[in-house]
Amino acid sequence: MMQYEKLLDEASSLGLSVYERYLKGQIKGLYSDNVIWMNKSLPTYAEKYCILAEEMGHYKTSVGNILDQSKINNRKQEQRARSWAYEKIVPLSKIIQAHKERIINKYEFAEFLGVTESFLERALERYQEKYGDAINYEGYTICFNPLGVIEWFEDI
Template sequence: MLYDNLLREAEHLGIDTYEKPMSPRNKGLYGDNIIWINKMIPTRVEKACALGEELGHHHTSYGDILDQSDVCARKQELRARQWAYWRLVPLTEIVRAYKARVSGRHEIAEFIGVTEAFLQDSIDRYREKYGLFVVLDKQYTVYLDPLGVAELFPES
């Protein structure tokens, strides 16, 4: 379902998306408002993660960044991944999983619609940005290590 939503988002942005066989090391590529997703990726969940990152390139990258020995190219790659983390695994989705009584990384990843590795990478990035926890809307504390959510109750 997430993959289909991202495909619609790409179409809305005027981006053509194609699946084609690619080298196993390439999950996707973006250039000139075209996204190619590796047709050999076995699951739609993995394809959603790849498509999210390529949409991140649309929103954050410019020029040819294929040479990852270049510092600017690596920074743009990180920005695109970060965009995908924020878009596919917003902290509000972790709270929504908590409210649905979903527990464990595997189940949370399945609930959100991403791979467990993508969920972990997202959490790692959030931890780099916020530290061990972040408070959302003065209602929830999302703990990033270990992963968990605590509901805050208003003072009476």
């Protein structure tokens, strides 16, 4: 709940208004003209947190009406907004922090971040698409499949 509330505060500081309403069909969230609509039927704060981050990603990265996902440009904008959300709430630094906290599985990692397991899974898949199987980051090597962190010795 705390992460969701922090993100709500950040949205507000950006001039975004966030409203929770029951939305039709499978719609979990929508962004338009500095307003984010969140589906009031979202069952957990983790899901609300993930959806809010994605809708903030649309604020940061999208232009125009992209509801028609049959158009390639709209799909690209959707992907950019999701990537922004992944990097916002599952940054590489948090993967290292989880390693230091001795978190040993994706369930615990999702709990640690306050996200859903499916969001975490998609974020890790996106990182693997972007960086390959591993990336060197701040003295560590982060492996994405399987997920793991290697801590390197300093020069001796």
